[in-house]
Amino acid sequence: MAKLDRRLDLKRPVTVWRSQDLVEGREASALTMILRTVGCRWNRCTMCGYASEGAPASSEDLVAQFENAMQRSDPEVTVVKIYTSGSFLDPQEMPVAARDEILQRLEAAGISKLVIETRPQYVTRESVEKCLSILPTEFAMGLETSNDLIREHVIRKGFTFQDFVDASETVHSRGGRVKAYLLLKPPSLSEGQAMRDAISSARAAQEHADVLSLNLCNVQRNTQVERMWERGEFRPPWLWSALEVIKSVPGPIVCDPVGAGTRRGPHNCGLCDAAVAEAIRVHDLTQDVSPFDKLDCECKATWRELMALEEQSFGTPLF
Ligand code: SF4
Ligand SMILES: [Zn+2]
Known part of the structure; x- marks a missing residue:
């Protein structure tokens, strides 16, 4: 029952963890969070089981999930990876208001690098420029x-x-x-x-x-x-x-x-x-x-x- 309540809690991320990663040739301390969004709009890939993770999360919920995940951070963390089991740059999945709020908060927290995942079609001039105007960003795409x-x-x-x-x-x-x-x-x-x-x-x-x-x-x-x-x-x-x-x-x-x-x-x-x-x-x-x-x-x-x-x-x- 406790597990079910946790699944339905839209104010908490799916999961969050710390790791040591290779970042641009150097070891760095990273915080990875998986936010629970409505899920991937495509949702058709033959090996992908992320569909079951979707839920009707609002902009406010997503920012709250982000904040909850950031509580696991500390001054050593320089890299934050935000995954959504879909596309961070899809405005239907991650509303622009939530995206921009999260970017601002990352900058305020002194994070020096962001990694996000997205399908290529959401990599637009606007979305890329917005991220890069705030902090260095790595755009991860599932080319396969x-x-x-x-x-x-x-x-x-x-x-x-x-x-x-x-x-x-x-x-x-x-x-x-x-x-x-x-x-x-x-x-x-x-x-x-x-x-x-x-x-x-x-x-x-x-x-x-x-x-x-x-x-x-x-x-x-x-x-x-x-x-x-x-x-x-x-x-x-x-x-x-x-x-x-x-x-x-x-x-x-x-x-x-x-x-x-x-x-x-x-x-x-x-x-x-x-x-x-x-x-x-x-x-x-x-x-x-x-x-x-x-x-x-x-x-x-x-x-x-x-x-x-x-x-x-x-x-x-x-x-
Ligand atoms: S695009 Fe990514 S998240 Fe969407 S179904 Fe395919 S593998 Fe899963
Ligand atoms: Zn063997």
Whole structure:
């Protein structure tokens, strides 16, 4: 019952946490908050379970949620990340009045950098200039892949690579930073196809982004991916594949292996997951891939074999 009351409390954020992050090449103390908005207006992506988090939050509620989250801050915090399980720059989701109030309060609190997430269509001259006129901002966009066919038909993302490039230019031309999220293993792709797609996407996105963030597809509730997973048609990516993608990208790339080692999350054999996930987390701060080569496990051969077999299975994922 207590849990239910908390869910319905529109004056409190979904969650808030502190972390040490790599910010423009340096370690910084960050506060991340997820605000409960009405939710993503698009709400169609096959792996996204955020729809269940939406609620009719008003401008006042959103500012109250922000204030509540900021109570977890302290003078060490220089970076604030505001996520909404949707788009911070969508005025239907985050009313302009609430957006501007939050920006002002961040400036008053002495925060030196803001990170927000948004779909590219809400990256307009007005929204970008407003954020940047108040504080340095990183605009994170869920590009997922550089391949328009996969993004459109497999992920159902509803925008093109060119839309991302245009939004990126809008941000860069005004002095902001861009983060591109990439998805390792959209449904229907074999392990090898997914790994190669993430590598080529990282190379293409890097030209338009200051930092990449690799998301390892996990099985969220009430999604197309969950239905496929229940039918045995989807396996989350191997952590070995994630290492290969991270190793192949020359520029800054971060990755939070959410749910690593669980059936719904990215996993190897169960024995080596914790060590590999920890190496990925350490890499976020060091950007050093050399410790990856020391990781080994018997399942690495299985992973290689599986990818070789899938090449001969006429596109049917085997796992
Ligand atoms: S992944 Fe992003 S754009 Fe897609 S439905 Fe979820 S919140 Fe919306
Ligand atoms: Zn293993």
